[in-house]
């Protein structure tokens with residue numbers, strides 16, 4: 001685990017990206033001695049204990065000992081995970097392992113599911129998001145979410161993007177709203193394609209465009225974190241590539257948590273990868289390490305395609 | 309005389325029994341045919357071990373024989389039952405003396421009725437003379453003959469059909485397909501009953517309405533402002549010639565429907581919103597069945613609730629405020645009708661809201677909407693076509709509703725928009741026009757058909773429009 005001193009060091013550093021590019025900084029970590037990094041491949045993690053690097057440099061969103069129950073189903077078991085500022089972290093794992101459930105804890109969308117019960121502590125920028133005096137509605141504006149299936153509202157393209165700013169009162173007048181809508185569409189890489197047809201219904205766009213519209217809608221409320229639940233699983237490869245490029249650009253301003261079933265996608269877009277299995281967080285580490293040198297047999301089996 | 313009565317009553321009972329017996333025996337024949345057919349199918353391949361060589365399983369061969377036995381025989385029997393009484397009447401009439409045959413049609417009918425009654429042992433009007441007794445005996449005789457003939461014919465056809473079918477059975481005979489086409493035919497026949505009945509009803513309403521419009525011009529009916537359908541029955545009677553301007557009825561219907569929808573649409577919609585989005589499961593589990601109970605209350609119960617409970621309350625409340633309220637007011641009928649329609653609106657709106665994909669709701673909530681913002685801005689607009697469709701169906705229901713308005717709205721055809729006055733509706737007038745002793749050919753009676761036609765056309769349009777909305781909306785999310 002990263003020591004507090006290490007975190008402080010990272011915080012003092014003026015550029016995250018620069019550090020990432022250095023690539024070799026991991027060798028400085030106290031935990032990354034050879035003995036820990038290369039355990040016997042058969043070693044399994046005990047439930048609730050995670051192998052690897054759950055702490056992030058410059059942590060922004062922190063989940064501590066999170067458990068989620070749906071009635072009798074124990075869907076998330078003692079998960080502890082930190083997500084850094086400006087970090088893209090990918091959650092991978094077989095279907096039903098709890099990736100979406102964990103993601104929904106981070107913006108309290110689980111509150112809308114009647115049977116769901118969340119325990120543990122989740123801190124956003126040092127603030128407990130499950131504390132009584134935090135308004136989940138306001139939280140969801142800070143932690144935006146993009147869903148698996150593009151779900152534009154049955155409104156015009158303009159109104160789709162303007163929806164969030166309108167309900168949160170982010171624009172003082174029409175021209176300011178116009179500005180927010182254009183800027184958001186531009187950042188989502190959609191403006192060029194739709195700027196002459198902002199009055200058309202959002203549902204008239206292609207699947208990939210709809211998903212970028214949903215991303216524009218999310219960033220229009222100026223969130224600090226963006227959660228994406230398999231955002232490309234309903235899209236063709238070209239649309240997928242566009243969204244992946246977009247994620248790269250967005251990571252300059254936001255922390256991004258993405259659930260994906262595609263190893264290639266995880267490898268392309270993320271700096272860290274977290275592997276879930278049956279509600280346990282098995283292993284978290286730098287993307288490259290997970291894919292080249294997984295420490296647990298479960299992770300290795302999954303990324304090499306032996307577990308569906 | 310008494311002896312004749314005794315034997316003829318006996319004969320009438322036997323007549324009914326004979327029919328039952330024929331059908332029973334036919335069924336027996338069919339069962340036998342089934343067994344024989346199945347057996348022959350087995351035999352044709354030399355036993356159950358070679359069953360695979362049969363084109364169809366033995367059961368199908370059995371069914372084929374049974375159908376060939378039963379179906380033509382039953383058709384002939386049906387024909388016979390329809391034709392026989394007429395034929396017997398014709399034959400009996402021909403046997404009557406010259407004088408009797410010269411009677412007018414009405415008198416002849418009366419005579420034949422008497423003959424039939426005497427033969428059946430029922431009360432006869434007028435004098436029983438020799439001619440009548442003779443004719444009655446002949447009637448009985450012919451009926452008995454007919455019965456015997458029909459039995460012979462029907463059984464003959466049944467056996468013939470069975471034998472012919474039985475002989476066709478063999479390894480390659482496609483009994484399965486034959487049975488299939490017979491089943492298809494039966495299903496088509498069953499479904500055409502409903503369709504043909506509808507067409508028949510529409511046609512009859514249409515024809516009678518056309519007869520009405522020969523006496524009263526269409527324009528007077530549709531645009532006339534005065535409705536008083538009383539016509540003088542006898543020429544010397546004091547009374548108007550009746551006036552058939554239906555506008556007051558349309559206005560009354562519209563007023564009551566508007567009041568009903570003013571209650572049902574908002575309350576029903578809000579109920580649906582609450583139950584589908586806000587209510588905890590426990591409340592939902594109780595409230596939904598309760599609403600269904602509300603929908604199951606007979607309208608006559610709503611009717612007397614309106615007339616005996618709501619109307620007096622409105623009247624006294626109105627008088628306390630210094631308003632003149634009729635004891636039968638449009639308001640009472642409309643309010644209660646609205647309550648009656650709430651479950652319809654709420655269940656259709658509930659369906660529409662439920663059909664909005666969860667993703668839509670999650671999308672709105674994920675952007676930081678409150679539940680009511682998500683409902684107002686995203687879910688309701690998405691569900692709107694379905695809700696509009698549901699409300700149109702409810703309007704059509706309100707327009708056609710009869711019992712509540714008959715009991716609570718009154719009969720006076722006032723042309724008014726004041727909900728405290730008594731008004732009358734199209735349905736109420738149809739009821740009053742047809743209840744009681746009526747001369748069937750008068751304009752007054754025929755007016756009911758014209759009103760019925762208007763009602764039919766309007767509700768049909770509303771239903772088509774409503775279903776169109778609902779369907780279009782379903783497509784949007786599939």
Ligand SMILES: Nc1ncnc2c1ncn2[C@@H]1O[C@H](COP(=O)(O)OP(=O)(O)O)[C@@H](O)[C@H]1O
Nearest residue numbers: 070073075094095096097098099100101102113
């Ligand atoms: N709304 C729910 N109600 C009950 N159980 C649920 C619900 N959503 C998910 N689960 C259960 O929780 C587990 C994790 O599901 P999920 O988070 O959707 O997995 P993933 O996204 O990794 O495929 C599964 O066993 C699933 O059956």
Ligand SMILES: [Mg+2]
Nearest residue numbers: 099100101229
């Ligand atoms: Mg999932």
